[in-house]
Amino acid sequence: MAEASLADLRAERPVLATHERFEGKVWNVASDEVDLGEAGEVTRDYLRHTGAVVIIAMDDADRVYLVRQYRHPVSAECWEPPAGLLDVSGESPVDAARRELHEEADLTASEWHTLVDYYPSGGSSSEAVRIFLARGIGEVPADERHVRTDEESDMLGAWVALDDAVDAVMDGRIHASSAVAGFLAADHARRSGYATLRAADAPWMRPEATRLQR
Incomplete structure (x- = not known):
């Protein structure tokens, strides 16, 4: 592997819909319906964080x-x-x-x-x-x-x-x-x-x- 290729890539997938499941004092929880192309559509729950x-x-x-x-x-x-x-x-x-x-x-x-x-x-x-x-x-x-x-x-x-x-x-x-x-x-x-x-x-x-x- 070339040294220059050893880096994370910004690679967003199309989000078909977002559902806000929980809104808290510090962070929220969301569910995204994501199109992965040939891999199909999936739902991913995640913590939406400020950083x-x-x-x-x-x-x-x-x-x-x-x-x-x-x-x-x-x-x-x-x-x-x-x-x-x-x-x-x-x-x-x-x-x-x-x-x-x-x-x-x-x-x-x-x-x-x-x-x-x-x-x-x-x-x-x-x-x-x-x-x-x-x-x-x-x-x-x-x-x-x-x-x-x-x-x-x-x-x-x-x-x-x-x-x-x-x-x-x-x-x-x-x-x-x-x-x-x-x-x-x-x-x-x-x-x-x-x-x-x-x-x-x-x-x-x-x-x-x-x-x-x-």
Whole structure:
């Protein structure tokens, strides 16, 4: 296989009908009747998702910032990088990442790069995630910090050596997909001397038709 051909392709199939099955606070569930050509017509149920950003905030000592947050569907308090939904109309992904880093970690960053993009569950959700590497870390002044509520109200935060975070992923102690993808990608970037980093606004194959913004 030629190296240039090893890439996902935008390849939409005709949608004959869409049925909105559920409309929730954060995302919706839809059923599409899809024409696969010779393979016939099928119905596919999926989560219609806004997309999300994740931030690997790394300081000069190669430590990354993690938060521990309750995740109800898996009944666990998970260690994860700061993250959030792309649900603000007109807000760019990197600006959303800046906002989430401020709100969840009380941190700022002067240097932003795209680290890795992924689909957490392309067979059942339209969610696309972009993970940023944020460096040049500073602290948000105490009087400008975000007041966290709901599951975020008792969220813990900690700086952890990147090597220790990678070990926790590989040992099966950390399970969040954002942590698995983010920490392994950050380790790969570091080993390359950060040559693999892309611009913060690099092209992104994010499903356009499923953006649900407020």
